[in-house]
Amino acid sequence: MSGSxxxxxxxxxxxKVRLSGSRxxxxxxxxxxxxxxxxxxxxxxxxxxxxxxxxxxxxxxPVRNGKPLSEPQNVGGGWRRMDxxxxxxxxxxxxxxxxxxxxxxxxxxxxxxxxxxTGLGSALIxxxxxxxxxxxxxxxxxxxxxxxxxxxxxxxxxxRAKWQRHVHxxxxxxxxxxxxxxxxxxxxxxxxxxxxxxxxxxxDNSNAFRGGERLWRDRNTAKGSQ
Numbered sequence: 001m002s003g004s005x006x007x008x009x010x011x012x013x014x015x016k017v018r019l020s021g022s023r024x025x026x027x028x029x030x031x032x033x034x035x036x037x038x039x040x041x042x043x044x045x046x047x048x049x050x051x052x053x054x055x056x057x058x059x060x061x062p063v064r065n066g067k068p069l070s071e072p073q074n075v076g077g078g079w080r081r082m083d084x085x086x087x088x089x090x091x092x093x094x095x096x097x098x099x100x101x102x103x104x105x106x107x108x109x110x111x112x113x114x115x116x117x118t119g120l121g122s123a124l125i126x127x128x129x130x131x132x133x134x135x136x137x138x139x140x141x142x143x144x145x146x147x148x149x150x151x152x153x154x155x156x157x158x159x160r161a162k163w164q165r166h167v168h169x170x171x172x173x174x175x176x177x178x179x180x181x182x183x184x185x186x187x188x189x190x191x192x193x194x195x196x197x198x199x200x201x202x203x204d205n206s207n208a209f210r211g212g213e214r215l216w217r218d219r220n221t222a223k224g225s226q
Contacts, residue, residue, distance in 0.1 A: 003052070003053030003054060004019055004020050004021060004050075004051060004052040004053055004054075005019070005020040005052060005053070005054045005055070005056060005212065005213050005216055005217075006018075006019055006020075006043075006047060006050065006052040006054070006055045006056070006088075007019075007020070007055075007056045007058070007100075007208070007209045007212030007213060008039075008043055008055065008056065008057045008058065008212075009058040009097060009100070009101075009205075009208045009209070009212070010030065010034075010039060010057065010058055010059055010060050010072075010075065010097060011030055011060060011074075011097065011117060011118060011188075012030060012031065012060065012074030012075060012117065012118030012119060013029070013030055013031070013117070013118055013188065014027045014028065014029060014030050015027070015028045015030050015034060015039055015042070015043065016205075016208075016209075017043055017046055017047065018209045019047075019050050019052060020052075020209075020213045025206075025209075026046045026047075028042045028043070028046065030075055031074075031075065031076075032074075032075065032076055033076055034075040034076050035075075035076035035077055035078045035079075036076075036077070036078040036079040036081075036082040036084075037078055037082065038076065039075075040082070040084070040087045040088065044087075044088070052090065053090060053091075054090055054091050054092070054093070054216055055084070055088050055090055055091070055092040055093070056092070056093050056094075056095065056100065056212035056213070056215050056216065057084060057092060057093070057094045057095070058095060058096070058097035058100035058101070058208055058211075058212060059072070059079065059094050059095065059096060059097055060072045060073070060074060060075060060096075060097050060119070060121070061073070061079070061096070062096060062132065062134050063094050063095055063096045063099075063132060066093060066094050067080070067094065068080045068094065073119060073137075074118050074119055093215055093216065095130075095132075095211075095212070095215060096121070096123065096132035097115070097121055097208070098113055098114075098115045098121025098122055098123040098132065098133075098186075099113075099123040099130050099131075099132040099211075100208050100211040100212050100215070101113060101115060101121070101123075101186050101187075101203065101205070101207050101208040101211055102123035102124075102125055102130065102184065102186075102211065103125065103130060103210075103211035103214055103215060104206075104207030104208055104209065104210035104211030104212070104214060105184045105186065105203045105204075105207045105211070106125045106128075108127075109127070109181040109182065110124070110125070110126045110127070110178075110179065110180050110181045111124070111125045111126075111180060111181065111182055111183070111184060112124055112174060112175055112178055112180040112182075112183045112184070113125070113183070113184045113186060113203070114150070114170075114171065114174070114183060114184075114185055114186070114187075115186050115187035115190075116150055116151070116167065116185060116186070116187040116188070116189040116190045116193075117151070117152065117187035117188045117189060118151060118152050118188075119136055119147050119151045119152075120135065120136040120146055120147040120150045120151045121136070121186075121187065122134070122135040122136065122174075124178060124180070135174070136151070140170070146170060149163070149166045149170070150163070150166060150167055150170060152189065154166065155189060155192070160192060160194075164192075164193055164194065164195070167185070167193060167197070168195075168197040171183050171185070171197040171200055172197055172198065175197075175199060175200075180199075181199075182199050182200065182201065183197065183199060183200040183201075184200070184201055184202075184203045185197075185200055185201070185202055185203055186202075186203030186204070186205065186207065186208075187203075187205070188205065190202055190203060
């Protein structure tokens with residue numbers, strides 16, 4: 001499928017935008033003020049000089065059949081009722097943001113992706129089939145969730161050394177439970193790890209843009225549950 005693709009990666013700290021074929025990443029500060037309508041408005045303002053035929057949005061929440069199942073935890077609201085195709089005037093695909101970065105990181109087999117960012121993203125790819133997951137808010141220990149320990153709140157509360165120990169523990173636990181060949185650790189805080197768990201490799205945030213392009217272009221990758 002030809003034509004330029006605009007990939008939008010919606011995070012709790014920044015909304016990042018990149019056009020296929022370019023290395024330039026545009027950023028807009030995010031947070032609880034970043035509603036769906038504001039995201040569309042600010043991205044359109046950023047891209048007035050760009051031409052694209054399709055849009056991929058990496059959404060920080062569960063997606064089913066190309067639609068958000070619920071409002072996101074770490075940004076503002078209005079996502080479920082927004083008609084993104086009408087707003088951008090071009091075909092749009094929504095995919096869970098962790099699934100988008102997982103797709104861009106995928107090299108084969110059964111791979112678990114964990115996104116260590118503002119929250120905790122998770123996705124599984126099994127022989128090309130994407131299975132977006134919502135592990136972040138499951139209980140982990142002491143009445144707190146996996147995200148409370150591995151997300152930015154956990155990093156701030158625990159400090160780097162203890163946070164890293166929990167990253168290792170949870171990575172090993174989930175890889176074993178989900179019978180994965182390997183794990184990719186992505187997200188903005190993954191680079192703060194001084195050592196990686198066994199059977200894990202470091203991802204790269206730029207893989208999110210690759211995944212957003214691949215979603216349109218790679219016909220051999222089954223979309224599965226995004």
